[in-house]
Amino acid sequence: MSVYGFQDILSGPFAQYLQLSAKIGGDVAQQAEFVNKAFNAQLAFIQLASTSSQPTQTQLPNLLKPTSDQISAIQEFREKHRTSPFFNHLSAISESVPALGWVCVSPTPGPHVKEMNDAGQFYTNRVLKDWKEKDATHVEWARSWVQTLSELQQYIKQHHTTGLVWAGKTAPPSGPAAPPPPPPPVLPPVGDMSLNADGSDDGRSALFAQINRGEDITKGLKRVTAEMQTHKNPGLRTGPAPFKAPTASPVAPGAKPVETAKAPVFNRDGKKWLIEYQKNNRDLVVDGAEMNNVxxxxxxxxxxxxVKGKINSIFLDSCKKCAVVFDTVVSSIEFVNCQSVQMQVLGHVPTISIDKTDGCQMYLSEKSKNVEIISSKSSEMNVLLPKGTAGDFTEHPIPEQFKTTVNGNGGLSTICVESLG
Structure with a gap:
């Protein structure tokens, strides 16, 4: 799962970054070749970790040498091309590519990637500001790179929360498992990525003029569908070679990807209960779960x-018109890319996380009134609090609109406001 998850990044936003780098050409395309080698070297390292036991401190530098060599090459390329017209592009990559060093960070490698992503943000913002009116390809290029690192952080959170997992029993080799593969052939130019005819870019073009947009610059990226993800579609696993990043099949402009029927899944894989592609099934029961299960x-x-009993966490991804009822969650329940979902907690839940979800009804118990609800890029969220003992609830909407002003100290003040629409 760890290897397939990393391959999804390579075939998703990273593949788009390579395409756009080739389209821009020049120094950007040349530097992208080093970046491609660095990410493939890391894929080889993750594959090694999935089959080997943890190496000693003296072995580790040799195993990481292919990755570190490419990071050095990326940074040296930038220093040698300070007069390049794309110097901001080169600097954005050079400042943030040390994010690949997360494999040496513990117990919290995820924040290291975010820190490196933030370090490159000064230059990605410059790219956005300088090229917004000239060529939207550069805007998409910056978005794809930031999205690559953002998804890397999420990948670490899911598979290597407290540090790189060495899952095998055999001792690792004294040197790298295999040299990084050669860079892929130059991909055909991507389709037209210009802004809308009125220059609005979905009504948000004014935001590009601001320097500190943070993670908002990733909004325009297209997500990789489940059909393209190797850990969700075993049919894409075409061979044992783990170092080749699969590429998505070309899709005609304007065409929608064909949804293929998937067999429903309900099984237990170690500590994880997998429930996938279920439709019109109101009788799904997770019974016998343990406190460290997900x-x-x-x-x-x-x-x-x-979900019966006490469990560590619950995660709903890309679900539609689904409901989950559970007793107690130790960590959190998360909703990502969902539509019209409901949850009801009978015992206790400390945290509810809602991301890119439209329509979420949360029925709380008396024991869960101190819950923390974290929401982003979501709408139509309502919290229902128990009222009395007759099973009645009081509904409270979560604010979706905010007002930000500059205060007298030169900082920002943000408050919730009622929507007038």
Missing amino acids: VYVFKCENSTIN
Whole structure:
């Protein structure tokens, strides 16, 4: 799962970064060749970790040498091309590519990637500001790179939360498992990525003039569909070679990807309960789970999941019109890319996380009134608090609109406001 998850990054936003780098050409394309080698070297290292035991401190530098060599090459390329018209592009990559060093960080490698992403933000913002009116390809290029590192952080959170997992029993080799593969052939130019005819870019073009947009610059990226993800589609695993990043099949402009029917899944894989592609099933029950178990629900529709007992966490990804009822969660319940979902906690839940979700109803218990709800890029969120003992609830919407002003100290003040629409 760890290897396939990293391959999804390579075939998703990173593949788009390579395409756009080739389209821009020049120094940007040359530097992208080093970046491609660095990411493939890291893929080889992750593959090694999935089959080997943890190496000694003397072995580790040799195993990491292919990655570190490419990072050095990326940074040296930038220093040798300070007069390049694309110096901001080169600097954005040079400042943030040390994010690949997360494999040496513990116990919290995820924040290291975010720190490196932030370090390159000064230059990605310059690219956005300088090229917004000239060529939207450069805007998409910056977005794809930031999205690559953002998804790397999420990948670490899911698979290597407290540090790189060495999952095998055999001793690792004294040197690198294999040299990084050669760079892929130059991909054909991507389609037209210009802004809308009115220059609005979906009504948000004014934001590009601001320097500190943070993670908002990733909004325009297209997500990789489940059909393109190797850990969700075993049919894409075409061979044992783990170092070749799969590329998505070309899709005609304006065409929608064909949704293929998937067999429903309900099984337990170690500590993870996998519930996938269930449709119109109201009788899904997770019984016998332990406190360190995780329930992962993916792309289910019109279904209800009942989780009994105390469990570590629940994760709903890309679900539609689904409901989950559970007793107690130790860590959190998360909703990502969902539509019209509901949850009800009968015991205690400390944290509810909602990301890129439209429509989320949260029924709380008396024991869960101190819950923390973290939401981003979501709408139509309502919290229902118990009222009395008759099973009634009081509904409270979560604010979606905010007002920010500059205060007298030169900082920002943000408050919630009621929508007038």
